[in-house]
Amino acid sequence: MNYQEVNFDGLVGPTHNYAGLSFGNVASAKSASQPSNPKQAALQGLAKMKMLSDMGLSQGVLAPHNRPALTHLKQLGFTGSDAQIVEKAYQYNPILLASCYSSSAMWTANAATVSPSSDTSDAKVHFTAANLSNKLHRSIEAVLTHKILQRTFANDQYFAHHQALPMHDHFGDEGAANHTRLAQTHGDVGLHMFVYGKEAFNAHAPAPTKFPARQTKEAFEAIARLHNLPTEQVIYIQQNPDVINQGVFHNDVIAVGNENMLLCHEQAYLDQGKALDTLQTQYSQLNDGAMLNIVEVPTSRVPIDDAVSSYLFNSQLITLPNQETLLLAPCECERNPRVRAYLESLLANNTLHNVYFAELKQSMQNGGGPACLRLRVPLSDEEIQHVNPKTVMNDNLYTQLCTWVNKHYRDSLTQNDLRDPSLITQSHQALDELTQIMNLGSLYDFQID
Numbered sequence: 001m002n003y004q005e006v007n008f009d010g011l012v013g014p015t016h017n018y019a020g021l022s023f024g025n026v027a028s029a030k031s032a033s034q035p036s037n038p039k040q041a042a043l044q045g046l047a048k049m050k051m052l053s054d055m056g057l058s059q060g061v062l063a064p065h066n067r068p069a070l071t072h073l074k075q076l077g078f079t080g081s082d083a084q085i086v087e088k089a090y091q092y093n094p095i096l097l098a099s100c101y102s103s104s105a106m107w108t109a110n111a112a113t114v115s116p117s118s119d120t121s122d123a124k125v126h127f128t129a130a131n132l133s134n135k136l137h138r139s140i141e142a143v144l145t146h147k148i149l150q151r152t153f154a155n156d157q158y159f160a161h162h163q164a165l166p167m168h169d170h171f172g173d174e175g176a177a178n179h180t181r182l183a184q185t186h187g188d189v190g191l192h193m194f195v196y197g198k199e200a201f202n203a204h205a206p207a208p209t210k211f212p213a214r215q216t217k218e219a220f221e222a223i224a225r226l227h228n229l230p231t232e233q234v235i236y237i238q239q240n241p242d243v244i245n246q247g248v249f250h251n252d253v254i255a256v257g258n259e260n261m262l263l264c265h266e267q268a269y270l271d272q273g274k275a276l277d278t279l280q281t282q283y284s285q286l287n288d289g290a291m292l293n294i295v296e297v298p299t300s301r302v303p304i305d306d307a308v309s310s311y312l313f314n315s316q317l318i319t320l321p322n323q324e325t326l327l328l329a330p331c332e333c334e335r336n337p338r339v340r341a342y343l344e345s346l347l348a349n350n351t352l353h354n355v356y357f358a359e360l361k362q363s364m365q366n367g368g369g370p371a372c373l374r375l376r377v378p379l380s381d382e383e384i385q386h387v388n389p390k391t392v393m394n395d396n397l398y399t400q401l402c403t404w405v406n407k408h409y410r411d412s413l414t415q416n417d418l419r420d421p422s423l424i425t426q427s428h429q430a431l432d433e434l435t436q437i438m439n440l441g442s443l444y445d446f447q448i449d
C-alpha cells in the first residue's frame with residue numbers, strides 16, 4: 001500500500017492577536033500587546049500551504065475555532081447579549097477576554113497525536129485531541145478540535161477519534177508537537193518517539209524549574225494505549241529541562257524528524273548520549289538493522305538562544321515526490337548568520353537537498369513557526385479518498401479561502417479592539433461562510449441574526 005504524509009495546516013482565525021498568554025514561550029511574551037494583522041497572518045499561512053501543494057504534496061486545511069469562546073464565558077457566569085458578555089469579561093479581567101479571543105488553534109501541531117493505520121492493531125488511523133491543559137486559552141480548544149477532526153476525517157471505517165485526555169496537569173498533552181514517527185519511509189513500520197517534559201507521578205524525576213513542562217510521560221503512555229501501538233514501536237524520551245527553562249516549550253522547538261532522519265540540537269534531551277543510543281538500537285531492531293540518520297546540531301554552531309529566536313528546528317522536514325529532502329524553514333533562519341551558515345553546511349554535505357524559507361512573521365511573533373502550523377497525518381492512497389475533499393488544498397480552494405480572508409479579516413487588531421462588539425459579528429459571519437466553503441456543517445455553536 002502506498003502511504004504519504006499529509007500536512008493539515010491550521011487556517012488562522014479572524015481574531016489572531018498578541019496577548020502574551022503563553023508563559024514559557026519567549027516570542028509570545030515579547031509580542032504581548034503589539035497590534036497583530038489577522039489578514040496577513042491568514043494569507044501567510046495559506047501561501048505556505050499553496051507552496052507545498054504546488055510542489056506535488058498533498059496538503060490539508062483545518063478550520064479555525066469560533067472566537068470569542070462565548071460558551072466558556074457563559075460557563076463562568078457572564079450573562080446578557082454577546083456584546084454584554086464580552087464587555088463584562090473585559091471589565092472582570094482583560095486577560096480572560098483575550099484568552100477567549102485567541103486564535104491559537106491555528107497551531108495544529110498541538111491539535112492531536114496521530115497514529116497511522118499501518119501501526120495500529122485495528123488498522124485505522126487514530127487521533128487523540130490534545131487537552132492543552134497547561135494554558136487556559138489553549139485548554140478551550142480540545143472539544144472543538146475533536147469535532148473538527150471528526151468532520152475532516154469523517155469515516156469510522158478508516159478513522160478512530162479519541163477525546164482529549166482528562167483535563168489535568170498530570171495528563172498534560174500538547175499533541176504532535178512532542179511526537180515524531182520515525183520510519184524508513186512513511187509506509188514502513190514506524191517508531192513513535194514520544195518526548196515529555198516531566199513525569200507526573202514521580203516527584204523525584206528531573207523537571208524544569210523556571211518554565212512549565214507542558215507534556216507528561218503519563219499522557220503519552222495513555223495515548224499509546226488508546227492507539228494500540230505495539231510496545232516495540234514506542235519510545236519515551238525526556239526533554240532536557242534546562243532548555244525548557246530557556247524557552248523550548250515543545251520538542252518541535254529543538255528537534256524535527258522525517259522518515260529515517262532526526263535533526264536535533266545536542267542539548268535537546270536529558271542524558272542525550274544514552275537516550276539517542278537507545279533510540280538507535282530500537283530503530284535498527286525494528287528495521288532489520290537499518291540505521292536512523294541522527295544529525296545533532298552542536299551548540300558551538302547554533303546556541304540555544306539562536307535556535308529559539310530563529311526557530312530552526314520548527315522547520316518542516318519533508319520528502320518531496322522526487323525523493324529529495326526539503327527543509328522549509330522560517331525566514332528568521334535566513335536572517336540569522338549562524339543558522340544560515342549551518343544550513344548552508346547541511347546543503348554542502350548533502351544532508352539536505354533543498355532549503356526554502358517561508359515568511360510567517362505573524363505566527364512567529366506568537367511562537368508558531370512552519371512546523372507548529374501543521375498536523376502530520378500519514379495516510380494510504382485509499383484513506384485519502386475518504387478525507388473531506390473540501391479540506392484538501394488545490395487552486396480552487398486556495399482562491400476561495402484567500403477571497404474569504406480578504407473579505408472578512410481586519411488588518412490590525414489590538415487588545416482594546418477585542419472589546420468592539422462588531423468583532424463578534426464579523427467573526428461569526430466569516431466562520432458561518434467558511435462552514436459552507438469547507439463543507440463542515442453546523443460546526444460552530446453561535447447563531448447568526
Ligand code: SUG
Binds near residue numbers: 107110
Ligand atoms: O501554545 N502560542 C502558542 C504557540 C504554539 C506553538 N506550537 C508548537 N510549538 N508546536 C503556544 O504557546 C501565544 C498566544 C498569545 O500569547 O497571544 C500562543 O498560544
